Structure formats: structure tokens, C-alpha cells
Amino acid sequence: xxxxxxxxxxxxxxxxxxxxxxxGSSSNIGTNYVYWYQQLPGTxxxxxxxxxxxxxxxxxxxxxxxxxxxxxxxxxxxxxxxDEADYYCAAWDDSLSGxxxxxxxxxxxx
Amino acid sequence: QVQLQESGPGLVKPSxxxxxxxxxxxxxxxxxxxxxxxxxxxxxxxxxxxxHIYTSGGTKYNPSLKSRVTMSRDTSKNQFSLxxxxxxxxxxxxxxxxxIPDYDTFTGYYNVIDFWGQGTLVTVSS
Numbered sequence: 001x002x003x004x005x006x007x008x009x010x011x012x013x014x015x016x017x018x019x020x021x022x023x024g025s026s027s028n029i030g031t032n033y034v035y036w037y038q039q040l041p042g043t044x045x046x047x048x049x050x051x052x053x054x055x056x057x058x059x060x061x062x063x064x065x066x067x068x069x070x071x072x073x074x075x076x077x078x079x080x081x082x083d084e085a086d087y088y089c090a091a092w093d094d095s096l097s098g099x100x101x102x103x104x105x106x107x108x109x110x
Numbered sequence: 111q112v113q114l115q116e117s118g119p120g121l122v123k124p125s126x127x128x129x130x131x132x133x134x135x136x137x138x139x140x141x142x143x144x145x146x147x148x149x150x151x152x153x154x155x156x157x158x159x160x161x162h163i164y165t166s167g168g169t170k171y172n173p174s175l176k177s178r179v180t181m182s183r184d185t186s187k188n189q190f191s192l193x194x195x196x197x198x199x200x201x202x203x204x205x206x207x208x209x210i211p212d213y214d215t216f217t218g219y220y221n222v223i224d225f226w227g228q229g230t231l232v233t234v235s236s
Contacts (some may be wrong), residue, residue: 002156023135030217031218032219032220032221032222033214033219033220033221033222037220037223039212043228043229044206044226044227044228044229045157045206045223045226046226047223047224047225047226050221050224051214051219051221056224071138088156088157090157090222090223092213092219092220092221092222093223094220096159096172096173097170097209098147098159098161098162098170098172099147099149099159099210099222099223101156101157101158101159102156103156104156104157
């Protein structure tokens with residue numbers, strides 16, 4: 001049981017916009033930044049979004065993040081086949097004094 | 111650019127101790143506004159924070175693993191290490207080392223991982 005709740009799967013067709021949700025609590029998302037990662041098979045997670053909605057250099061602006069209260073979401077616009085991956089949200093948890101993660105969402109591009 | 115690289119045995123016997131080292135380049139583990147963390151991911155599953163070591167050398171562990179975990183560092187080599195004792199098959203996972211920026215002093219919000227190592231698979235089996 002992950003501390004942050006994500007849908008296990010999402011899908012879309014090329015060119016569409018897909019949104020992945022992440023739900024937490026007042027001890028994590030409610031009071032700290034949300035980060036998003038993309039994980040391709042057999043590789044380490046790659047930082048996509050930091051501090052709720054900031055993109056590191058090199059991440060396309062097709063990826064955007066938002067946060068409201070104890071929930072956050074990742075939007076991927078103009079979906080491409082190479083966006084197929086697992087996506088994880090994460091946030092610091094004040095009760096744990098460490099990071100907590102969502103269970104991951106497997107994105108399929110149909 | 112910060113780089114992290116895990117190293118250590120890929121196979122550990124049950125009841126023994128898992129030992130991994132993370133070598134950091136492009137940043138100092140003993141200065142700056144970061145902590146240095148271990149995360150693991152069992153096959154087909156999600157991510158679990160194990161613990162982290164601060165630039166001061168202090169440590170913080172996940173309560174679920176605290177009784178079995180020790181983290182340490184060698185500042186002369188810019189390395190930090192993980193020891194997990196009394197391992198079982200449930201400890202089989204890909205282990206990642208990672209960097210966490212300190213909290214934002216302006217907002218009071220904490221950050222999580224910004225750089226990851228490539229990961230190393232550790233299998234617990236006799």
C-alpha cells in the first residue's frame with residue numbers, strides 16, 4: 001500500500017493529452033513539493049517535474065505538473081509512442097521524515 | 111552534472127548482510143544543501159525509501175527497516191554506503207542511490223529526489 005495513490009494504468013492515442021493523478025495527505029503533498037518521474041523498462045527513474053510544476057532542462061514542455069491541496073497531477077500533451085513508461089509521483093512526508101512514492105502508473109500509447 | 115554509481119555484490123545469501131556503496135561525482139557528500147539517500151524497488155513493484163545520510167554525517171532511516179539498516183560514508187572517497195542485515199528473499203530488489211535537495215527555506219517545503227544512480231540488482235538467494 002503506497003502512501004500516495006495513483007491509478008495503476010492510463011492510456012491514450014498519439015497526439016492526445018493524458019492526465020495522471022496523485023493523491024496524498026496533509027503530511028506529504030499538502031505541505032511539501034510534488035515531484036514526478038518517468039521510468040522506462042530496465043532504467044532508473046528520470047526526473048520529469050520538480051517543485052510541483054518546474055521542468056528540468058531537457059524535459060519537453062509537453063510535460064506539465066500541477067498541485068492543489070493534497071492532490072497533484074501530471075499532464076502529457078501531444079502524446080508520443082516513446083512516452084510509454086511507468087510514471088511515479090513523490091513527495092516528502094513530514095511524519096516519516098523521508099520521501100514517499102505513488103504506486104506508479106503504466107502509460108500505454110495505443 | 112551530478113552522477114551517482116552503485117556498486118556491490120549482486121547475490122547475497124539469506125540471513126547475511128547486504129552491502130552497497132554509492133560513488134558520487136560532480137558534488138560533495140559532505141557539503142552543500144543536500145542529503146544522500148538509498149531507495150529500493152522490488153521487481154514489478156513501486157519505490158521504497160530506505161534512509162538517507164546528511165552532509166553532517168547524521169542519518170535517518172525508514173522505521174520499517176530501521177532495525178536492520180546502517181548507513182555510513184567515506185568523505186575522502188566521496189562515497190556513502192548501505193548495510194542491510196538479516197536479509198530475506200523479500201529484500202531482493204533494485205537498489206538506487208540518490209540525492210535529495212534540502213528543504214526550501216523560503217516556503218518551508220521539502221524536496222525529494224533530483225538525481226538517481228542507475229541502480230543495481232541485489233538478489234537474496236542461497
